[in-house]
Amino acid sequence: MLRTRLTAGLFLLALQCLSIEALSAQPATDRPAEQKTISAQVMQLIRQLDDNQRMVRQRAELELVELGKPVLSLLPAPELISSQSVREALQRVRLQIEKRAARDSIKASRINLQGRFSLQQVLQAIARQTENQLDWTQLTESQLKQNIEVQFVETPFWKVIDEMTVKLPLTYRINGPRDQLQFQLRSDSTTETAKVQEPVCYNGPFRISIDHLQCRPLAGSEDQELLRITFLIQVEPRLRPLFLSYAARKLKAEGAKGTILPPYNPGAKYELPLGEGGKNLKFTMQWILKSGQRPKTIQVHGNLEMELAAETLPIKFRDLFHSQGAIRRRGNVSVELVEAERNEQPDSQNLTVRIALSYDYGGPAFESHRTWIYHNRAYLQDVQGKKFWLDGSSQTTLESTGKIGVLYRFTGLPGSANPDQFTYLAPTLITAAPIELSFEKLELPEPKQAAP
Numbered sequence: 210m211l212r213t214r215l216t217a218g219l220f221l222l223a224l225q226c227l228s229i230e231a232l233s234a235q236p237a238t239d240r241p242a243e244q245k246t247i248s249a250q251v252m253q254l255i256r257q258l259d260d261n262q263r264m265v266r267q268r269a270e271l272e273l274v275e276l277g278k279p280v281l282s283l284l285p286a287p288e289l290i291s292s293q294s295v296r297e298a299l300q301r302v303r304l305q306i307e308k309r310a311a312r313d314s315i316k317a318s319r320i321n322l323q324g325r326f327s328l329q330q331v332l333q334a335i336a337r338q339t340e341n342q343l344d345w346t347q348l349t350e351s352q353l354k355q356n357i358e359v360q361f362v363e364t365p366f367w368k369v370i371d372e373m374t375v376k377l378p379l380t381y382r383i384n385g386p387r388d389q390l391q392f393q394l395r396s397d398s399t400t401e402t403a404k405v406q407e408p409v410c411y412n413g414p415f416r417i418s419i420d421h422l423q424c425r426p427l428a429g430s431e432d433q434e435l436l437r438i439t440f441l442i443q444v445e446p447r448l449r450p451l452f453l454s455y456a457a458r459k460l461k462a463e464g465a466k467g468t469i470l471p472p473y474n475p476g477a478k479y480e481l482p483l484g485e486g487g488k489n490l491k492f493t494m495q496w497i498l499k500s501g502q503r504p505k506t507i508q509v510h511g512n513l514e515m516e517l518a519a520e521t522l523p524i525k526f527r528d529l530f531h532s533q534g535a536i537r538r539r540g541n542v543s544v545e546l547v548e549a550e551r552n553e554q555p556d557s558q559n560l561t562v563r564i565a566l567s568y569d570y571g572g573p574a575f576e577s578h579r580t581w582i583y584h585n586r587a588y589l590q591d592v593q594g595k596k597f598w599l600d601g602s603s604q605t606t607l608e609s610t611g612k613i614g615v616l617y618r619f620t621g622l623p624g625s626a627n628p629d630q631f632t633y634l635a636p637t638l639i640t641a642a643p644i645e646l647s648f649e650k651l652e653l654p655e656p657k658q659a660a661p
Contacts, residue, residue: 247276251283258295266298273302278310281522286538311519315642317365317413318445328377329353332392339366341446344384344391352394366445367416371409383488387598388446388586412645414445415515419648420491424656427497434498434656435473436462438509440646444488449518449636452482453490460511460646462496464504470496498653506650513644518636526631529562529589542635543567547614549631553624559601560589560619562631567612585635587617589628597628 257269273280284303290296318339322331329345332353336343345353357376361369370390373379380395408419421439444450457477462470473495483490494509522539526532526546536545547563589597601620605613622628 247279248283251276251280255285255295255299258298259292266294270298270302274305277306278313281306281310281539286536286543307520311640314448314519315414315517315640317367317411318447319363319365320361320369321363322359322361325356325358327353328355328357331357331359331373335366335369339445339447341366342387342389344387344389347391347393348379349394365411366414367411367443371416383443383446385488388449388488390446408648408651410647413642414448415642415644416443417441417644417646418443419651422651422654424498424654426656432500434500434503436470436496436498436507436653437493438462438495438651439491439493442490442492442513442515442644444515444517446488447521449521450483450487450490451516451518451639452480453492453513453515454478454480455492455511455513457494459513460494460509462494462507462509464502465506465508465650466504468502468504470498470507472496500656504653506652508647508649509651510645510647513646515642515644517640517642519640521634521636524633524635527629529629529631539635544633544635546631555624557620557624558622558626560622560628562587562589562617562619563606563614564617564633565612565614566635585615585633587631587633589619589622590630590632591626591628595626597622597626 251273254269254273257265260266260269281303284299287296287299290299318341320335320338322334322338326334328348332343332345335341355377364372370381374381374395378395379392381390381392383389384391410417418441419438420441421437423437424434425437427433427435442453456479457472457475460472464470479492481490481492524537524539524542524544526535526537529546529549530551532546533548534546536543538544543566545565545567547565548561549563550561552559552561587599587603591597597619599617599619601618603615603617606616619628
């Protein structure tokens with residue numbers, strides 16, 4: 210009985226902090242009542258995990274899994290549970306929910322919005338429904354107040370964005386380090402045309418377009434040409450792509466009459482990293498054309514695979530300089546705040562934060578995580594909510610079995626700033642997302658003459 214009361218008490222203490230964060234992330238009129246109901250249900254099921262009857266324990270575990278993603282922020286950290294069997298059950302629950310959430314996260318975000326709204330209202334609805342961060346600070350107040358008619362019914366994110374750039378003189382770019390899609394006005398003098406005028410293919414959370422298509426004589430051959438296509442693949446800002454892999458044999462090009470174009474390097478396999486904050490990636494394929502059998506149009510289809518760090522969760526340390534040694538947990542990763550130090554300069558200040566991480570389990574996910582842990586995003590925040598993203602460097606400071614340490618250096622902060630919160634954004638699972646690519650009726654340009 211004492212053990213149960215102690216567990217529940219510690220759980221309630223952790224729940225108070227997590228509930229505030231969960232409520233602020235998803236505003237809704239009934240959210241407090243809904244959160245309270247789910248919290249009570251989760252607490253009851255956790256108590257049942259320690260029941261004497263096996264059937265009761267098994268049913269409680271299944272019900273926790275069925276509650277899904279909202280449960281993750283309500284589960285107590287393992288170190289707060291004294292019963293080993295309950296800890297193991299909660300670890301199984303957490304792992305199953307995370308895997309399901311990760312699978313769901315690599316599906317296309319969809320928007321439902323119909324009617325006449327201001328541009329700002331539309332952008333706010335898109336951000337809220339998809340969890341993709343949108344930045345419209347470069348647009349004027351009059352532009353944001355402009356009313357537009359929209360009819361989005363389960364419309365994928367990238368189709369919505371492309372439709373917006375057609376209806377309005379807007380263009381966008383992805384700010385990878387901040388995971389934002391930034392909008393700006395497209396002036397008449399801008400040479401860039403609306404993106405939907407490009408051949409484009411949508412698949413899940415990916416947008417693939419033709420960046421460049423070129424034909425030129427094949428060196429060493431009098432009757433063959435080299436068809437070279439450069440593709441641009443874009444990923445929804447909420448996701449963190451790691452690398453793209455594809456094989457030449459799995460990307461096929463054929464003429465209108467079904468003539469198959471042989472790949473220039475049929476045995477080639479490629480693995481392209483996206484790099485720090487990468488959300489856009491260009492990749493190229495080449496095929497051989499016979500000059501005498503040159504089709505007017507071709508179609509290209511095939512399969513690729515993108516490795517993603519899925520389901521990124523924020524881990525926050527408030528009251529930064531008085532929280533050293535504190536441990537926070539989201540998903541299957543625990544983060545300890547080892548040290549925070551401020552260094553004041555004449556007109557600015559630098560702030561160093563050192564953390565230590567550990568996962569509940571090792572394996573390929575953790576091994577992959579180690580190779581790019583220093584790329585994980587982090588930011589500081591003051592009491593007014595202003596964020597200070599990392600504008601310095603980060604480095605691995607220690608490694609041991611199942612643990613890794615990272616040192617973040619925030620440089621050039623305003624001297625008047627008083628950031629007292631550190632947030633580390635941690636992916637909980639690494640997963641491979643298949644991509645199906647398909648383009649129809651691509652017109653072939655005339656071949657460029659080889660240089661003399």
